Amino acid sequence: MPEAAALDAIDKRLINALQGDFPLVAEPYREVAETLGLSEAELLQRLESLIQRRVLTRFGPMFQIERAGGAFVLAAMKVPEHEFERVAAQVNAFPEVAHNYRREHALNMWFVLATATPQAIAETIAAIEAATGLPVFPFPKEREYFVEMKLHA
């Protein structure tokens, strides 16, 4: 299980502030830096460091690709333990795999496919099944009750 990263108080304030709505103005980093009492240069340097250290997995727009004609689908696989690393590498090699988690269950690999069209989901699932030799179980969302991708640092 990965450890929590060493973060100072400024990093934490920065992470919390940057999960809000990033300003759509010509110099957005300067605007956020001012609200935190930091210089723009320090904010940019800390942000870069947080990304390099993988405290932040990304920084930018989060697209709801369904609204742009694309598709996001959660899928799971039952991977035999001794083949887990091989299958993880094969699955992760697909650019359509947006994220992938190992979970404690018979269905032990859970990933999200993101594609530019809904048809590409079925094609990608078929390609993953062909590459790994294992069945993929899709769990498309039928209804979204809530999504909030913010976590307080």
Add this chain to the structure above:
Amino acid sequence: MPESKPDLDAIDRRLIVATQGGLPRVPRPYDAIGGELGIGGDEVIGRLRRMLDSGVIRRIGAVPNHYAIGYTANGMSVWDVDDARIDELGARVGALAFVTHCYRRPRRLPDWPYNLFAMVHSQNREEVAARVAEIAALLGDACQAHDILYSTAILKKTGLRIAG
């Protein structure tokens, strides 16, 4: 659930491809993106604003690695909920402060009887279990069975990467 599909033109699609990996960490990031696409920074801002308003973009900001910021227990709680009540109850589970994602998904009988997924992030498994107990209390007798699938590793987390 029907969703309107906002009209996106070729420049919007190029803007999605240019920003899906993240915004540049430079003082004028929208000018930098505009430079790549051959449009002005003001136009980049205007197009991102429209995509935010139409829901193509949920939010612009940072996506934390939840392990790194101390949420070392990540439990995907899954529930077998009465179909007649799931929409009413799903909305209430989604409204709980500690639930970060909540969806209805198809069952896969007989192996997978669960149709409601609620993600719970916490500092430790005891806390996840306590929060899952709160969800169980809310669902009451509308729920036949549930499970918690803890994550033990992030194997990949890059976000969207559609082709340009």
